Amino acid sequence: MLSKARIKFIKSLQVKKYRQQEQRFVVEGAKTVLEVLKSDYQTECLLGTEEFLRSHTQLLSGFKGEQILVNQKDMTSLGGFKTNDSALVIAKMKANDPISVERKDFVFVLDDIRDPGNLGTIIRICDWYGIEKIIASENTTELYNPKVLHSSMGSFTRVSLFYTDIGKFLSGGKHQVFGAFLDGESVHQVDWGSGGLVVVGNEAHGISGRIEKVIPRRISIPKYGGAESLNAAVATAVLCDNIRRSSI
């Protein structure tokens, strides 16, 4: 049964401060809950409607935590979704462990991405293009924000994110560093080599001055019409596509 304390605990995880304190986060909706259950995230407590629990008995037979039957109305009241007719799970955050970049990796580096929808979409795009590692500046929005998780459509279980001082990280000097600017070499002509770090900047201001200094290769998505810029997630997709097609 759902105790009052448990209800309070789950609701508190909508707030960043309590997520950080408890090192736990909430995942909502059938698709993403199933992805988390299949992933290497530790899960602790699963709330499911009768139909959800019945439809996934095989997967759930391996689930070690508590399973609680909840109706749709109560489920919705616990989370941030407008409606949730299936499931919700509490999972444990992963440690912010440094990511090792291999010589053949393409890794995206995010400088101050603020919009949770953008961060989630960037994770989904990287997952589509088989880019499994993202480095994010410390002021980039938090991975465990429910809007980030939702817009990543489950891809956050397959892509690693490491928050760090990206200025220091990029100065390390072991890898090629590309940065997306409005005045760089066309991505249609860039020689990407066999791996590298690709920096994408803030939605409104682009790559910050401090980070710009440590980027030797300025690249651009060629523009053919009147728009001033592309959204950061959209730009990331075009960069990923150009990187991948260069290795055909």
Place this chain on the structure above:
Amino acid sequence: MLSKARIKFIKSLQVKKYRQQEQRFVVEGAKTVLEVLKSDYQTECLLGTEEFLRSHTQLLSGFKGEQILVNQKDMTSLGGFKTNDSALVIAKMKANDPISVERKDFVFVLDDIRDPGNLGTIIRICDWYGIEKIIASENTTELYNPKVLHSSMGSFTRVSLFYTDIGKFLSGGKHQVFGAFLDGESVHQVDWGSGGLVVVGNEAHGISGRIEKVIPRRISIPKYGGAESLNAAVATAVLCDNIRRSSI
């Protein structure tokens, strides 16, 4: 001065029914208001803060409609933005005139795009890539929805949208027709020719069965990782980029 009737009128334009009835819509925020004033949209009434009106005297000297000085608080209360510290303008909708597709045009055809943010982003992407014509199914979200206008970042003034029965339109047979599916020819290898219609489908269901039947060329964005799909706007950007780079 702002009369009560005018306040009521402006507020009513947040609702589709009244926009349709009045054939008018509201544009908010300095950037988009300036784009509309420079475009071929007819504008009728401009509300501006003291600073906005003072900063754009030259542009506004050619403005034939009424100009009303409004403070930031009143401005914000009239529109849909959380805050608006600059301007708001009432403009006249354009007629839904058929778009003529030339042999060398690439034109996007939207099948049931529902999310206003997606439609606005698609318009912005087409504008970036110099694609000036979009055909939309009748159930695609309305162009003059404030969220569409906002996320297009002013690009709706440079891209024409025509709502029609896209099934009939595509059956016309004068142009190459490509459609984005999960199982088509890789966009990295497609021979785009010198022009054509490119169909993008609904966010959740893709291209509908009825439309699928009239699409001879199935194309796909190659996938390298685990995500199930890409967002419709993101996919549009990758398609545009592949079309444009094919003509290098």
